[in-house]
Amino acid sequence: MKVREDLSRLSILALRNRRQGLVKLLPPLAEVLRGSLMERYLTCGHPECKCARGERHGPVWYLTVTLGPGRTTGTTLAVDQVEKVRLWIDNYHRAKENLEKISDINRELLRRERKKPKPEHGPA
Numbered sequence: 267m268k269v270r271e272d273l274s275r276l277s278i279l280a281l282r283n284r285r286q287g288l289v290k291l292l293p294p295l296a297e298v299l300r301g302s303l304m305e306r307y308l309t310c311g312h313p314e315c316k317c318a319r320g321e322r323h324g325p326v327w328y329l330t331v332t333l334g335p336g337r338t339t340g341t342t343l344a345v346d347q348v349e350k351v352r353l354w355i356d357n358y359h360r361a362k363e364n365l366e367k368i369s370d371i372n373r374e375l376l377r378r379e380r381k382k383p384k385p386e387h388g389p390a
């Protein structure tokens with residue numbers, strides 16, 4: 267678990283500036299992918315093959331994605347897709363992290379709004 271920063275000490279202006287900065291740090295949202303990249307080395311089953319003596323075939327790359335409790339799906343990847351997939355997964359985590367931080371700031375801004383004193387009546 268990450269320790270959340272104490273936002274209550276920042277001014278409203280500082281919170282808004284920080285929020286704007288976080289928006290700018292968001293990766294391109296079309297280029298995100300949730301999942302894990304896995305590398306596997308396999309044996310083919312032929313007793314005469316080098317893989318039977320420990321020199322396995324591979325790497326074979328997989329993308330695995332958890333869809334729900336106990337439900338995962340996966341697909342194999344072409345070698346030339348691996349770099350892109352790695353980047354997209356990284357983008358996903360960065361986007362999520364920044365969206366969490368923006369959410370925290372917005373909660374704090376809502377709290378300040380609520381606590382704003384009611385406008386006073388002007389002098390008679």
Ligand SMILES: [Zn+2]
Pocket residue numbers: 309310311312315316317318323
């Ligand atoms: Zn083999």
